[in-house]
Amino acid sequence: MIDISKDLVQVTRLALSEETEDVRLFVARLVRKYRTVDPELSKQMDVQLKAKVPRSQTLMRKITSQFEQPVPVDDQSGLSLLKVYRAEDSTEPPLLAPGIQEKMDQLIQERLQKDLLVSMGLQPTKSAVFVGKPGVGKTVTARWLAAQLQVPLYVLDLTAVMSSLLGHSGNNLRAALDFAKRSPCILLLDEIDAIAKSRNDDSDVGELKRLVTVILQEVDEWPSTGLLLAATNHPELIDRALWRRFDLIIEFGLPEISMVKSAVKRFLGADISLFEPWIEILAFIFHGYSFSDIERDIQRFRRAIALGMSSDTQLMEDFIKARVCELDHSSRIKLAVELAKQGSFTQHSIKALTGVSRDTIRKYTSDSSLKLQSSGRKAKS
Numbered sequence: 001m002i003d004i005s006k007d008l009v010q011v012t013r014l015a016l017s018e019e020t021e022d023v024r025l026f027v028a029r030l031v032r033k034y035r036t037v038d039p040e041l042s043k044q045m046d047v048q049l050k051a052k053v054p055r056s057q058t059l060m061r062k063i064t065s066q067f068e069q070p071v072p073v074d075d076q077s078g079l080s081l082l083k084v085y086r087a088e089d090s091t092e093p094p095l096l097a098p099g100i101q102e103k104m105d106q107l108i109q110e111r112l113q114k115d116l117l118v119s120m121g122l123q124p125t126k127s128a129v130f131v132g133k134p135g136v137g138k139t140v141t142a143r144w145l146a147a148q149l150q151v152p153l154y155v156l157d158l159t160a161v162m163s164s165l166l167g168h169s170g171n172n173l174r175a176a177l178d179f180a181k182r183s184p185c186i187l188l189l190d191e192i193d194a195i196a197k198s199r200n201d202d203s204d205v206g207e208l209k210r211l212v213t214v215i216l217q218e219v220d221e222w223p224s225t226g227l228l229l230a231a232t233n234h235p236e237l238i239d240r241a242l243w244r245r246f247d248l249i250i251e252f253g254l255p256e257i258s259m260v261k262s263a264v265k266r267f268l269g270a271d272i273s274l275f276e277p278w279i280e281i282l283a284f285i286f287h288g289y290s291f292s293d294i295e296r297d298i299q300r301f302r303r304a305i306a307l308g309m310s311s312d313t314q315l316m317e318d319f320i321k322a323r324v325c326e327l328d329h330s331s332r333i334k335l336a337v338e339l340a341k342q343g344s345f346t347q348h349s350i351k352a353l354t355g356v357s358r359d360t361i362r363k364y365t366s367d368s369s370l371k372l373q374s375s376g377r378k379a380k381s
């Protein structure tokens, strides 16, 4: 009785502070607590809990219990083994090459129409590997997928697991996998090549073999309520037997020029109008870089503008100076021509910036100042 009064006060407190998520968590705990002593009360609370599903979890109605599971921790350090990303409706779609986008769309449709697949004797994709350099969107894509499927994303950083005391890494891995299997979610095994890499260290080879075996079994037995993802920048290091087990391999390349342009526009955000005349040039210079590299530089420009420390033209000039040495001769000519079309710099300063002579620039822009002006305006419109 005393217990019930205390719990009632606690529910009231949480409800009045409008901590809806905490109310849900607490009520879920009460449902379990009273299940044996007062089954009727427990049932009624459970009915209420399930009747009012938070908007972001419509697809997860059946598994409110996922909030109750504590995330596993490393027993030596007490640090959490998994990074948790809750599904958020606001997650912005990543910029993806058309081929990758298609595969993602199919992955999502397979989940949303799972019953149809099953009725035809098929199973949705259970596992996939994302291959690609750092900063190309492997993690953001996993987050977005999770948001689309309305499930949480758990990320297990294998570099961290491997650097934890050997002998414990097996237990940690198993704890993380067991946790993720219990409820619908996406589990991302990040930097899966870390296991292979540490083979070169003086680490225990037997232990590493066991780790690979653990993952091998898990890929095979992964429940179709979940999706097991792995990410790597070094596919050649992955155990072949493990590689074969994954249902789908997706290669994230560096962005194509059209994607670079979209990224530049997106990352410019509210400053897009100021930088509009520079977009072609920015896209040209950023070609060959990852999304995160592009984002980092653009954020820096935006901060400089926000603080009034520089102008867009000055920023571009400094940026071109810093990057021009990476360009080959023909790219420098292309850049010089783009700059001439853009119209903010004189041919003299373009020569100073790119080393391309005025004659060459003229040759490629067919020597019409009218044409240059109209191109410049076109970029602005």
Ligand SMILES: Nc1ncnc2c1ncn2[C@@H]1O[C@H](COP(=O)(O)OP(=O)(O)O)[C@@H](O)[C@H]1O
Pocket (backbone or CB within 6 Å): 093, 094, 095, 096, 132, 133, 134, 135, 136, 137, 138, 139, 140, 141, 291, 292, 293, 295
């Ligand atoms: N495809 C993409 N679309 C939009 N932003 C991206 C994309 N890829 C990377 N980014 C930006 O770069 C950051 C790092 O990307 P991330 O997904 O963590 O890369 P990784 O491939 O190393 O996992 C993201 O937080 C995001 O801001």
Ligand SMILES: [Mg+2]
Pocket (backbone or CB within 6 Å): 138, 139, 140, 190, 231
């Ligand atoms: Mg990542």
